[in-house]
Amino acid sequence: VSVERESLLIERGEQPAGVPARLAAQLGFLLECDRLKTVLRRNPLVAQDRRENDAEHSWHLALMAVVLAEYAEPAVDVGRVVELVLVHDLVEIYAGDTWIHDPVATAGQAEREQRAAERLFPLLPADQARRLRERWDEFEARRTPEARFAKALDRLQPLLLNYNAGGGTWHNPGVTLDGVRARTSIIDDGAPQLWAYAERLLAAAVAHGQLPG
Amino acid sequence: VSVERESLLIERGEQPAGVPARLAAQLGFLLECDRLKTVLRRNPLVAQDRRENDAEHSWHLALMAVVLAEYAEPAVDVGRVVELVLVHDLVEIYAGDTWIHDPVATAGQAEREQRAAERLFPLLPADQARRLRERWDEFEARRTPEARFAKALDRLQPLLLNYNAGGGTWHNPGVTLDGVRARTSIIDDGAPQLWAYAERLLAAAVAHGQLPG
8 A cells, every 4th residue: 555645644633833843853753653553564473363563573673682682693782783673664654564475575675665765764854864764774784783683583583473373474375494494594694593593493383384394 | 361370472382492591581581572562552543543552652662762862851871761661561461551540550550560570570581580670670760861761752652642643542531631741741850842842732632622621
């Protein structure tokens, strides 16, 4: 669904008068980000029988960054990792979630997300628009140890949820161990010990019939 | 709902063998935290007609901390604020959300949350259990500038959502401007400029008939 012609959430009602322009812009951005809570991912929760949304996923990654930071190789600035994961999915507000195992959807993903970034980040004052855009680019390009660790967590988290929800998205047609391994082995670039764990988890998933071997 | 006799999420299925004990404990905690996504708050989203959950709320606060840090007085360590808001509601996994305007529920809140903390944080290795427990205590006691700013965001965010959702929880019986002001004026302790904004927002809410004046 394209929302490019839709109004911003902040434009739906009359806003308080006399608010400084910089603060008003920041609040407009933060309110627009409420939409991330409505973007559904493919993987399920474990605690409840429903799909996860991007805001929940982003929070979970941030908490994982705090708890699992010791597994980053090389060592990382945890605060920066947290900032990367907080913003890493924001463009999906307009671009939607793209399932990693869907070749048709992944084909147009880069262009969709670029256009989304050009709409979303400029809602902020210029200095912050630049900064958050840079964080998103850093994450996508996996240019830094922080970005590689953040991406590792982004790949590990759905494995943890799928496995503990009885298989989750692995039951979809065409998903195989080789396919999942190919798309998650970049965990190894940011956190080799977490990749060793992921390999054990995938082997267990195959053994339990959750994932075709 | 008490889950003290319920099993942990990590205990529901067989886990991969050969995982180091420290990592297994960390993953058990992180999986248990999936439950935060099922704890509903009273306030609505703006982007969709449903109530917000604690994980979405925590993510939104963390993003607000990054974008609004410049309004903290005195200046704060943003990374620490983010860590505080990521963990500030975790005890609600077992204690449930307590609506700030419900005097009966708030009466038993402290004890419920203490028991929840004693169940949740010790799932982590001892050093991390201590650290996250300290973060939660710091937030609750508003002992530091970071905690006072985090608490300010925690009070501001539902104002922003209620206002832009047409009033939200302000339409509940017994809610008045004076009551809302009394429970949100601590925004002033951490971020005076954001409190000035909140006052404008509350005045506009009264003017628009969202909140009894």
